[in-house]
Every structure is written in C-alpha cells, then in structure tokens.
Amino acid sequence: ADMTLKFQSSDPSGNPNFILQQGWAELVKEKTNGKVAIELLPVKSIVAHTETQDAIAGGILDGHITDTSYFSGKDPAFGLIANPVGAWSAPQEMFDFMNKGGGKELMNELMNPYGLQFIGATTPGLEAFVSKKPLNGVDDLKGLKMRAPEGLVQQVFAAAGASPVNLPGSEVFTSLDKGVIEAADYSVFSTNASQGLHDVASNPVYPGFHSMPLVEVSMNKAKWDSLDAETQTAITEAVNEFALSQVAALAAKDKEAVEAAKAGGKVTVTDWPAEERAKFRKIAASQWVKVAERSKNAQRVYDVLTSYLEENGLIK
Amino acid sequence: MEIFGSFQALGIEYGTLVMFIVLMLLLLTGMPLAYVTLMVALIFALGWFGPTVVPLITSNIFSFVSSFVFVSVPMFVLMAAILDRSGIARDLFDAMKIVGGRLRGGVAIQTIAVAVILAAMSGIIGGEVVLLGLVALPQMLRLGYDKHLAIGVVCAGGALGTMVPPSIVLIIYGLTANVSIGDLFTAAFLPGLMLAGFYVTYILIRAYMNPQLAPIPSEDDDLTTAQKLKLLKGLILPMMVVVGVLGSIYGGIASVTEASAVGVFGVILSTLVRGEFSFGMLKGAALQALRTVGMIVWIGIGASALVGVFNLMGGINFVSGLITGISENPTIVLLFMMLILFILGMFLDWVGIALLTMPIFVPVIITLGYDPVWFGVLFAMNMQVSFLSPPFGPAAFYLKSVAPPDISLATIFRSLLPFICLQILAVAMLIAFPGITGR
Amino acid sequence: MTEKENPGGARHHDDPGSIAEAGFLGRIIDKTGIVFAIGIVLSMAILINEVILRYLFNAPTIWAHETTIFICGMAFIYGGLYCAARDQHIRVVLIYDFVPPRVRRILNIAISIISAAACGMFAWASWIMVQRAAFMPDGTFRLERSGSAWDPVYPGLVKVSLFIIMSIMCVQFLILAYNYARKKPGEAQS
Ligand code: NA
Ligand code: NA
Numbered sequence: 001a002d003m004t005l006k007f008q009s010s011d012p013s014g015n016p017n018f019i020l021q022q023g024w025a026e027l028v029k030e031k032t033n034g035k036v037a038i039e040l041l042p043v044k045s046i047v048a049h050t051e052t053q054d055a056i057a058g059g060i061l062d063g064h065i066t067d068t069s070y071f072s073g074k075d076p077a078f079g080l081i082a083n084p085v086g087a088w089s090a091p092q093e094m095f096d097f098m099n100k101g102g103g104k105e106l107m108n109e110l111m112n113p114y115g116l117q118f119i120g121a122t123t124p125g126l127e128a129f130v131s132k133k134p135l136n137g138v139d140d141l142k143g144l145k146m147r148a149p150e151g152l153v154q155q156v157f158a159a160a161g162a163s164p165v166n167l168p169g170s171e172v173f174t175s176l177d178k179g180v181i182e183a184a185d186y187s188v189f190s191t192n193a194s195q196g197l198h199d200v201a202s203n204p205v206y207p208g209f210h211s212m213p214l215v216e217v218s219m220n221k222a223k224w225d226s227l228d229a230e231t232q233t234a235i236t237e238a239v240n241e242f243a244l245s246q247v248a249a250l251a252a253k254d255k256e257a258v259e260a261a262k263a264g265g266k267v268t269v270t271d272w273p274a275e276e277r278a279k280f281r282k283i284a285a286s287q288w289v290k291v292a293e294r295s296k297n298a299q300r301v302y303d304v305l306t307s308y309l310e311e312n313g314l315i316k
Numbered sequence: 317m318e319i320f321g322s323f324q325a326l327g328i329e330y331g332t333l334v335m336f337i338v339l340m341l342l343l344l345t346g347m348p349l350a351y352v353t354l355m356v357a358l359i360f361a362l363g364w365f366g367p368t369v370v371p372l373i374t375s376n377i378f379s380f381v382s383s384f385v386f387v388s389v390p391m392f393v394l395m396a397a398i399l400d401r402s403g404i405a406r407d408l409f410d411a412m413k414i415v416g417g418r419l420r421g422g423v424a425i426q427t428i429a430v431a432v433i434l435a436a437m438s439g440i441i442g443g444e445v446v447l448l449g450l451v452a453l454p455q456m457l458r459l460g461y462d463k464h465l466a467i468g469v470v471c472a473g474g475a476l477g478t479m480v481p482p483s484i485v486l487i488i489y490g491l492t493a494n495v496s497i498g499d500l501f502t503a504a505f506l507p508g509l510m511l512a513g514f515y516v517t518y519i520l521i522r523a524y525m526n527p528q529l530a531p532i533p534s535e536d537d538d539l540t541t542a543q544k545l546k547l548l549k550g551l552i553l554p555m556m557v558v559v560g561v562l563g564s565i566y567g568g569i570a571s572v573t574e575a576s577a578v579g580v581f582g583v584i585l586s587t588l589v590r591g592e593f594s595f596g597m598l599k600g601a602a603l604q605a606l607r608t609v610g611m612i613v614w615i616g617i618g619a620s621a622l623v624g625v626f627n628l629m630g631g632i633n634f635v636s637g638l639i640t641g642i643s644e645n646p647t648i649v650l651l652f653m654m655l656i657l658f659i660l661g662m663f664l665d666w667v668g669i670a671l672l673t674m675p676i677f678v679p680v681i682i683t684l685g686y687d688p689v690w691f692g693v694l695f696a697m698n699m700q701v702s703f704l705s706p707p708f709g710p711a712a713f714y715l716k717s718v719a720p721p722d723i724s725l726a727t728i729f730r731s732l733l734p735f736i737c738l739q740i741l742a743v744a745m746l747i748a749f750p751g752i753t754g755r
Numbered sequence: 756m757t758e759k760e761n762p763g764g765a766r767h768h769d770d771p772g773s774i775a776e777a778g779f780l781g782r783i784i785d786k787t788g789i790v791f792a793i794g795i796v797l798s799m800a801i802l803i804n805e806v807i808l809r810y811l812f813n814a815p816t817i818w819a820h821e822t823t824i825f826i827c828g829m830a831f832i833y834g835g836l837y838c839a840a841r842d843q844h845i846r847v848v849l850i851y852d853f854v855p856p857r858v859r860r861i862l863n864i865a866i867s868i869i870s871a872a873a874c875g876m877f878a879w880a881s882w883i884m885v886q887r888a889a890f891m892p893d894g895t896f897r898l899e900r901s902g903s904a905w906d907p908v909y910p911g912l913v914k915v916s917l918f919i920i921m922s923i924m925c926v927q928f929l930i931l932a933y934n935y936a937r938k939k940p941g942e943a944q945s
Pocket of ligand 2: 704705
C-alpha cells in the first residue's frame, strides 16, 4: 500500500463490532486498489477511547471508529448528535439523515474546527435494555436503580423517573449480579447475552427503546484533504457499505440470540407496545432542549435535527 | 533534528529488543521505578517518531489516574494505615494464635486465609499487599518466623486479589474477549483456591521439615480458658469489618469499589469503639495512604504509556506475527503465549500486559479452538506470576514501600522465588487439567 | 502498641518529611500533601454517603462517583510529586547500593537531571493537552467537561493539574540535581 492509516476503534478486539470493522479495513483496501491500507487498532491500544479525538488532531493517530458521545465533554453538541434519544427508531432513519438530510455537513461543521474530518456514520443498532425485573412500560421505570452512561441517556431516564447510577462499564456485571443496580443501559442484545448479563438480569427489553448510538468514522482533516478525490470517494463508499452490512449482521446476531434466550427458558424477553415507546420518546425530546441550551453548537444541532424530523414527519 | 525517527531504522524486531535492554539498564541504575517505564516510553516516542507523539504519554497518564477501578487502591491502603496505627491487627493475630496455635506454620497459614478473605473483598492488588505487609508481616516476624517465608506469604497471598473473584483482570478480559464475566468468576474460583492451597501445603512442608522456620508460641499452654476467651474478643471487630465489606458486596448494597470504602469506614468505627481514634491518627494514616498510592500508581502509570508507544510502532502486528508464525501446533502456540506473558511480566505492570496481549491473544485462542473462559483464568494465573517476578515485581515493590528498611528488595525477591515456582506449577496444572476451571 | 518488639525496629510513625536536598520547594510540597491526604478520606466519606443514599433512600446522587474519581486522581498525580520530594519512590538498588558514595552521587545527579528533562517534556506535552482541554477551537475559554448528566469540569481540571504538577516536578528534580551536585562526595547519603 502507498499509505497506511492507523485507526483506533472504541471496541475491544474480541467484540463482534471490531471484527466487522476489520471487514471495513479490507473493503477500503479493495476499493482503493490497495493504495490505502487501514491498520485497525482495538480500544485503548494507543490512547483511551475518550482521547482519540485529541490524538488524531495531534497527528498521533490517523482516524477512529468510535461513539461520538465520548466527546460530549468537549462540546455538548457531540452528545446530542451522537444519541438523540428517541429520534430514530431504526438505523436507516439515521443513515438517511446523515447522507441526505444534512447530517454529514452538520458533523463536519462540528468536527472540522477540531481538526477532524467526518467520513460517515455507522451504528450497532438499537441497544437492548438490561433489567432484573420485568419492565412493561414507562411507569415501571419509576424509582428503578439503573446504570446509564454519560450524557443525554442518563438525563432522559432521570426525567422518566428512574434513579440513574453512574457506573463504569467494568462494574455493570458485578453490580447487576449483586443487585446494586436493577437495570442497565449496556449494548445490543447479542453482546449483552454473550457477556452474560442476561444470566444475572433475566428481563431484557428487546427491541430497545432508549438508545441507538452514532458511531463515527473520521480522520485527521489535513490528511484527508491530502487524498485525491477518487480515494476519498472510495473510502466514503466503503464506510457506507460497511454501515449497512454491520447493521444487518448485528441484527441477525440479535435475532439469533433472542431465539436462543427464548428457547433457553430462563430469560423473559419483553417488547414494549408502541404507545409506551411513544411516551418514552416524548420524555426524551423534552430533554433535548436542555442539552441545546448548553452550547451554541448544541443549539445548532437541535435546530437542524428538529427541523429535519418535522419535515420528514418523524415527530409530530 | 536527525535523531527523531532514527530508531525506525532498527525495525520492530530490534526495536523491541532494544526497548527491553534500555528498560533493564534504567531499572538497574537505581532510577526511581516510577520514572523508568515513562522514560523508556519517552525515549521511544522521540526516537521512533518525534515530539508530536509525546502527548500520547501524558494522555495515558491522564486516563490512568482517571479510572474508577483504581479508587479502591487508596481505600485499601488507608484501611491498612489505620489498622497499623491501632491495636486491632495485633489483637487479631493474638486471637488467631489460639485457633491455630499448635499447628506448625499456623500463623502463616492464617495469613493466607486472611489473604483469601481480602481477595474476596477486592478486585485489584496493591492494597492487600500493603495491608498484609503492615499487619501480618510484623506479627510473623514477632513470633520468630523465618523472614523469607513470612515475606513470601505476604506478597503471594496479597496478590490473590485478582485471582479470587471479584477480579478486575477477569472483568477486563471478559470485556476484551466478549465472554461472560460470571462464567469467568465461576471458573476462576477453584483455581484461586488451588493456588492458595499450594501456598498452604508449601508452608506446612517447610515448617515440618525445619521447625525453626515457624516456631510454635509456647505461652499458649499456660493460658486459661478465661484468658483465651479474652483474646478471642480480638476477632470480633475485624470479623465485623469483613462481614460488613463482604455483606455489602454480596448483599447488593455496594459496588466492589464502594465496598472498599465500607472497609475503611468499618475500621474507623472499630478504632472509635476501642477508644483508639484520634484526628492525629487519621491524619498520619491518610498521609501514609497518599505516599503509598503515589508510589503504587506511578509505578503502574508508565506501563500503559509504554504499551501505547509500542503499539504505535507496530507492536500488535509484530507480536501477533510472532505467535502465528511459531507453529501449527496449538499447544506450542499456547506455551509460547505463556512464555511471552512470563517475559512481559518481568518488565511491565499487569495493566500494560493486558493492554498489549489480550487484544492479540484472544482472537488467536478462539481460532485455535480453545475455550476463551478457560484462557481468561489462565491469563489471570499468569498475572499472579507477573506480580511477583523480578526485576519488575509490583507485589515486591508494594511490600518494600511499607516493610522495615532493613528488608531489602533483593531479600524480598529471593523470598518470592519458591512462590513463583508454585504459581508456575498452578499455570501448568491449568494447562494440563483444564477441568479445574469446571469448563 | 509496642514498637520495640518489632524485629524490623523501624516501623515508626514519625514523619521524616521531605529530604534535605529537595530544598524549600520540597518542604512546601511536603506540607501541601495534607490537602490531598484529606481528599482520600473525603472520597471514602462520599462513597459511604452514596451507598447510604442509594440503598436506604433509593436516591443515588449523580455526582458521587465522578467526584471520587476526580479526588483520587488528583491524589494519584500529587502522590508522585510528594514521593519525589521525599525520595520515597522505589528504586531497584542492586547496583546502586554497592557502588562507592562518589559514584552514587554522580548517579543521583544524573538521575535527577534525566528525570527533570523527562518531566519538562511531559509538562510541554501536557500543555498541548491543556490547550485542547481549556479552550474551544474558536479560542474561547471552556474547561473540558465529563459529558455526563452532571457534566463537571473534572477532566479539564485534571489535565490542567497534570500540567502544573509536571512543571513543579521538573523544577523539583532540577533542585535535587543542584543540591546533590553541591554536596561533597561522602555526604551524599544524609
Ligand atoms: Na478478588
Ligand atoms: Na513481574
């Protein structure tokens, strides 16, 4: 290859996401006729997952595939665009916004000043919700001691009456097991299942209702600008194709895991009725405004997002 | 400048070799350990790339000190410092003397038992070695135990924290390998006890072969039942603290890290009950905690930075190439991995080893058809060795930070050798009889 | 407690403080340690408070864990400086202990100078980090936050502190190097 780009993922090497991302690296090689090779590094191999943005800007890494919400601390706008809880009910809706609805331009408006170029979006899909006790709707969230990660997700659950506990991912399992918390926002159904979360919390809600993270593929802007248009197009196409195949692959994996869980007889999978989901989304949307107030960029994200959703009839 | 980037001419093979040599040389100059790995990371950041890469090191320092898992370290060290300043520990060992007094090596065995209980209370090492070093070591020395035996028991026992669940090594492994943390904990339980059992057996054999190593306190014979009961009172408060911590973890009251704070709180309450509490005492204990964590954390900090630099040099591809290239035979690949873990264990902190090797080893292990849960336990067992093995043996450093000054690092490492052999035996057992993990 | 019964004989609890070679700065560093030591005790209290609020009142706070991590993180960073001023970092002294005082003095000087140079580089690198953590791309001042629902400025504060402490550490090692060099061989070990 004429050029090797070092990308750090926010997933560990054994995670299905990482294995799928390796497929993206292959695809880039293929589409650029071997001109660009991607060296994909697992989470924390060079710097911590919250530090990749700085590392890319500083020229240590070339790019990353990561959940945009890790940079909410830099600007709340990242948190809002990364996971506007309740905005999307399927990955395709988010992809449409990114590719045709001005999302990509918005991302670059946010990221270019930090020295990064946004190439495209992917997502593991709608996360499933992990719970020890049966949850049939928004009312069951009242007083629920649950783990939620940084940002909007936590705020939304608090607004829905739950008691969010700030715990790092590494303590989720033990805390659920022993009952320190009763529920947790964690990952997609199949990942939750393989990490054994359903063994200790047997009432998952699937499909999830609360979160569908935006995973950005982006790289150092100066380096991106130095690439010829053909290569840029090839990489972008590779990202978009990869996004679709990742969503399909993980959805299939989820389905398989759900079947296995149902057949196993120890796990009760709950699906929320449409009206409960709508109720939750309404609570979520009420929290967007609060994030929007936190910065100029966040307000900008809010404006673009709500007008897009309204124009396309995604919110009433 | 010419020098920046010039190291790349070495190639990754010689680059890695030179890295080990520089690490070794700097260790031997007497440079504070805390700065040795950071220094090597800096030399290679500059030599291989140039100044642009230096922020990688500070970024890793920042991430390291900002992680939740290390919060339990100052808690355990604070607990140790308070125990050391109160009479609780002494009374505890006096009382335990009655329980196991007639057994040769009884106090050493009890120390192992205490270590296993501590291991069930904590997921990380550091705090427990300090705790046992402040509490159990002086008691064993006071009773005339052989210095080497006592030191080995304290370091090896204190390192059990990551072998007995809960264990942060296993949690991080579970996240990397995408396997159930519950399965890992279940699988690690017996091997953890097996290792503790090896230690106990070793103590018994040594003590009965050479009774001078572990004298039996003679005063016991004269004690009346009333006196014994009085001594047994010394067990009550420590047991209440243990019950408080374990109860808060297993009763779903506190997370593992929070439980370490429950331990400190319990110990403070105990000093109040005993009338030993004073703000001067607490101040002294807190200052001791500050300097001990300063040492412990800074020893660990450099490893993650060094691994970051090494990975940026192409270390991941290099190591995975080494492994897949060695043989077609899965057993040889596995043994080679053990060798790599052993060698890395001589130079790096476990955080660095986990960061470096887990992402590489796990996919290979799965491809070879091994059970990733079993391998996780094997990995944790290897980390037991790394805590003790010289020249970079964290458990030895932690103990050195609180041991009497006349106990040198050389003495500590010499004391650890038989225990390292026992750990390697445990690794071999896990490979030969994977069934020990219940898998 | 009966100290005299300890065979080690040196488990005293009196505080030796910073070493003479660390100078005035060393004494300030030593005295300031109490702030961070209290921090460790405070972290314990915060965690206990959190456990009680959550378990008994079902009312977990949104600030306890982030605050504990912050306080402990600050203690970790400062602890490194604190041990440097007191010369309490662990050294592998296999060779160091067996060389004559003259060589040991040279080793001390060299190690201090090298450490000062390294800390200087790290201070510079932290400054680059601080620039990105304390200012928005448009140049306005805004400390990096955690991005949580509570959204404290802890990450920004830790990065700024790392810069400050690395700078102080650099100066401390220069002072140590100077004072080791000033002493005649033979007195090097005080
Ligand atoms: Na443990
Ligand atoms: Na070691």
